[in-house]
Every structure is written in structure tokens, then in C-alpha cells.
Amino acid sequence: MAEIAEQQVIDEVLAWFGDSWDPDHTLLQWRDRLVESGWAVPSWSTRWFGKDLPAWADRLAHSTIRKAGGIAVPLGGGFGLAAPTMYDHASDDLKHKYLRRTLTGELSWCQLFSEPGAGSDLAGLKTTAVRDGDQWIVNGQKVWNTSADHADMGILVARTDWDAVKHAGLSYFLIDMQQDGVEVRPIEQMNYRNSFNEVFMTDARVPHENMVGGQGEGWKVARGTLAHERSFSSMRSAPINPEASGRVITEARVEAAEYLRTYEWYPQRMGRVDLVTPQAVRRSRTEDQVLRQEMMKLISFQNASEWTSGRAQAARALGRPPGSEGSIGKLALSEVARQANHVHSRIAGADGMLTETEDPVDAVIAEVIVSTPAQSIAGGTDEIQHNIIGETMLGLPKEPAADRGMPFKEVGR
Numbered sequence: 001m002a003e004i005a006e007q008q009v010i011d012e013v014l015a016w017f018g019d020s021w022d023p024d025h026t027l028l029q030w031r032d033r034l035v036e037s038g039w040a041v042p043s044w045s046t047r048w049f050g051k052d053l054p055a056w057a058d059r060l061a062h063s064t065i066r067k068a069g070g071i072a073v074p075l076g077g078g079f080g081l082a083a084p085t086m087y088d089h090a091s092d093d094l095k096h097k098y099l100r101r102t103l104t105g106e107l108s109w110c111q112l113f114s115e116p117g118a119g120s121d122l123a124g125l126k127t128t129a130v131r132d133g134d135q136w137i138v139n140g141q142k143v144w145n146t147s148a149d150h151a152d153m154g155i156l157v158a159r160t161d162w163d164a165v166k167h168a169g170l171s172y173f174l175i176d177m178q179q180d181g182v183e184v185r186p187i188e189q190m191n192y193r194n195s196f197n198e199v200f201m202t203d204a205r206v207p208h209e210n211m212v213g214g215q216g217e218g219w220k221v222a223r224g225t226l227a228h229e230r231s232f233s234s235m236r237s238a239p240i241n242p243e244a245s246g247r248v249i250t251e252a253r254v255e256a257a258e259y260l261r262t263y264e265w266y267p268q269r270m271g272r273v274d275l276v277t278p279q280a281v282r283r284s285r286t287e288d289q290v291l292r293q294e295m296m297k298l299i300s301f302q303n304a305s306e307w308t309s310g311r312a313q314a315a316r317a318l319g320r321p322p323g324s325e326g327s328i329g330k331l332a333l334s335e336v337a338r339q340a341n342h343v344h345s346r347i348a349g350a351d352g353m354l355t356e357t358e359d360p361v362d363a364v365i366a367e368v369i370v371s372t373p374a375q376s377i378a379g380g381t382d383e384i385q386h387n388i389i390g391e392t393m394l395g396l397p398k399e400p401a402a403d404r405g406m407p408f409k410e411v412g413r
């Protein structure tokens with residue numbers, strides 16, 4: 001990996017951007033140029049669209065491009081989950097087939113992991129793929145699948161061997177969502193959003209070449225995706241410079257609006273700590289001693305959470321694979337969200353129930369209160385993060401499992 005300083009990355013990105021930016025390009029033409037340059041994912045190898053730079057260079061390159069008035073990589077699960085999983089585990093043929101189009105945003109993705117009976121115990125999933133010549137035929141139901149209603153492709157874990165033990169019978173596929181065998185039904189949430197779906201697969205087809213990793217290696221590959229998901233848990237939307245203009249920018253604004261349709265409530269899910277002090281001032285609650293203590297607790301949690309996330313990024317920059325730091329960071333975000341819910345409820349009182357009000361901030365607070373529970377569930381619940389930390393960092397014995405060593409067909413039905 002090349003030795004490089006942050007300022008050098010900024011200078012090189014700006015020099016490249018100055019030579020390359022053309023606001024009259026289409027968004028796709030621009031992202032093609034970005035991917036070609038290596039600045040879309042500079043931490044990847046030069047063979048696969050990167051520059052062999054440390055992991056921190058990715059975010060720095062993206063923010064430098066944005067600050068200069070340009071557009072960086074697409075937001076969402078394609079760039080955050082599907083692309084790094086393919087980079088780590090897919091065959092060269094699959095990488096050729098999908099990586100570039102994922103980085104340019106031409107292909108959008110959803111994650112087809114959870115099932116009605118398999119969330120925390122993901123390896124207990126029952127959606128089944130059966131080989132038929134050079135294809136796999138998939139039958140089963142997934143649930144809580146964010147963006148499945150408008151995704152082109154899905155990352156899917158399915159059972160390919162019921163005789164194997166639970167974890168060993170799974171395989172990982174890239175499935176075309178736009179086929180007759182895939183039916184997507186949106187779910188209405190308690191914050192009135194529809195970002196999740198149920199997905200029913202009935203004789204859906206996947207070419208054999210779309211298997212990531214080998215047959216029976218689905219659990220290993222899925223754990224890689226989940227580790228990326230934990231370190232990517234913020235899913236922040238990156239603002240487009242309001243003064244920027246041109247065809248690329250117009251198309252990027254349309255893309256961002258589509259993205260926000262799904263993720264607009266995610267800042268509320270994280271607790272909107274930014275609104276706590278202004279709300280306390282606005283409602284003249286700053287002299288309340290107990291509230292002040294709770295606010296300080298929240299702000300301390302948030303600082304600790306940011307430092308934890310910085311530690312995780314530093315570990316990645318040193319070339320360590322995503323690991324338990326991701327679990328600790330995710331737990332810290334849950335703690336922030338829970339405390340923010342508590343503090344906002346205390347400040348707002350009964351007004352925290354107002355969803356339709358003349359004051360738009362009150363509606364945001366109401367949404368915070370019903371959305372923060374999602375923070376400690378998505379991407380693996382808090383209890384599961386505790387188990388991961390206990391087993392992988394503290395060396396505690398594994399949880400007892402009655403099904404260990406048994407063929408899944410004896411436990412799964």
C-alpha cells in the first residue's frame with residue numbers, strides 16, 4: 001500500500017477534478033470518469049478501479065470532490081454493501097459484470113437476508129435455491145428488505161444444502177430483482193414511511209455464475225457484508241453543493257431525491273442530537289438541572305461514539321478487516337439514539353406526539369421518538385453485537401446451540 005499524506009490526497013484529487021470536471025456530462029458519464037480515475041474507491045487495488053491507498057482515502061476523496069462542487073459515488077447499499085462484498089469475494093467474471101456499474105450508480109441494490117423466522121439467527125434461514133443446469137431456482141420469503149421496491153439487483157443468501165449443518169448449507173447469490181419470480185410488497189412503518197418490503201420468490205432464477213464465493217460459503221460471505229454494514233451504519237446522505245449547477249448536478253439531485261425517499265428518516269432514527277440544545281433553548285428548559293444532566297450524558301455519549309467510529313476507521317486504514325470495532329461502534333450509536341429519544345421526549349413533553357403541526361420541528365421530534373428503536377435492530381440487534389463482542393473479543397464461550405452439528409433438515413422444519 002502506498003505511503004501518502006492526507007494533504008497529498010486532497011491536492012491530487014483537486015488537480016484531477018480541475019482537469020476532468022465537465023458539468024455538461026450526464027451523471028453516468030461523469031461517474032464513469034470518476035471510476036476510471038481511481039478516485040471512486042482509492043483504497044481498492046489498481047486492478048479494480050482503485051489506487052492502492054489506505055482506507056481513509058475513500059472518504060477524503062469523496063468529500064474533497066463534493067467540496068469542490070462535484071459529485072462523488074452513489075449513496076446506499078450498492079456502494080456500501082454489494083460493491084465491497086463483491087470486491088472481497090466475487091470471481092473476476094462477476095466483478096467485471098457488476099462492479100463498475102455498481103460504482104457508477106447504474107445498478108441499485110437491496111439486501112435479501114432476513115426472513116420471518118431468521119433475523120438474529122440469520123443462518124437459520126429457509127429460502128431455498130436448487131440447482132437446475134447452469135441456473136439456480138429460488139423459492140422463499142424475505143422481509144425488512146430496504147429499497148427492494150426499486151432495486152435492480154439483490155444480494156441474497158439462500159439454503160443450497162439441507163443435509164449440511166446450519167451455517168454450512170448456505171450460498172450467496174446476486175439476483176436480478178426485475179424478474180417475474182420476484183414479488184415485492186412494501187411495509188407501512190409506524191413513522192408512516194415505506195422503506196422496507198417483503199420479498200416473495202417463487203421459482204425465481206439466478207445464473208450459477210452469480211454465486212459469490214463457493215457453494216456452501218454463503219455464511220462466510222454474508223458475515224463480510226454484515227461487517228461492512230456495521231461500519232457503514234450511518235448511511236449519511238451527502239449534500240450537493242447548493243451553488244453547483246449543470247447537467248451532472250441536475251441528474252445527481254434527482255438521484256439524491258430518490259435516495260432520500262427511502263432514507264429521509266435515517267437522521268431521525270439516529271436521534272437528531274443536533275436539535276437537542278436548540279429545542280431546550282426554544283422551550284425555555286435550560287435551567288432544568290435534571291434535564292441538563294441528561295443532555296450532557298447524551299453529548300458525552302455522542303462524542304464517545306464519534307471517537308469509537310474514528311477508531312474503527314483508523315483500524316481499517318491500518319489494513320485490518322472490519323471486525324469487532326464495528327460492533328462497538330454500532331452499540332454506541334444505539335446508546336446515542338436511545339438517550340436522544342429520552343431527552344427529546346423530556347423536552348417536548350406531550351408535544352412530542354404531534355405529527356401534524358404548524359411547527360415542522362415538532363413533527364421531526366415525533367418522528368425521532370418512533371424511529372430510534374430501529375437503530376438498535378438494523379444490521380444486527382444490540383444483543384447480537386454483545387454476543388459478537390463477548391465471543392470474538394472477550395473470548396467467552398459460544399452461546400449454547402441445541403442444533404450444533406445436526407443436519408439442518410432435522411432442525412429447520
Ligand SMILES: Cc1cc2nc3c(=O)[nH]c(=O)nc-3n(C[C@H](O)[C@H](O)[C@H](O)COP(=O)(O)OP(=O)(O)OC[C@H]3O[C@@H](n4cnc5c(N)ncnc54)[C@H](O)[C@@H]3O)c2cc1C
Nearest residue numbers: 111112113114119120144145146374377378379380381383
Ligand atoms: C431500519 C432497518 C433496516 C433493515 N434493512 C434490512 C435489509 O435491507 N435487508 C434485510 O435482510 N434485513 C433488514 N433489516 C432486518 C434486520 O436485519 C433484522 O430486523 C435484525 O437482524 C433482527 O432480526 P429480527 O427482526 O428477526 O428479530 P429477532 O431475531 O426475532 O430478535 C427479537 C429479539 O430477540 C433478541 N435475540 C435474538 N436472538 C438472540 C440471542 N441469541 N441472544 C440474545 N438476544 C437475542 C434480539 O436482540 C431482539 O431483541 C432491517 C431492519 C431495520 C430495523
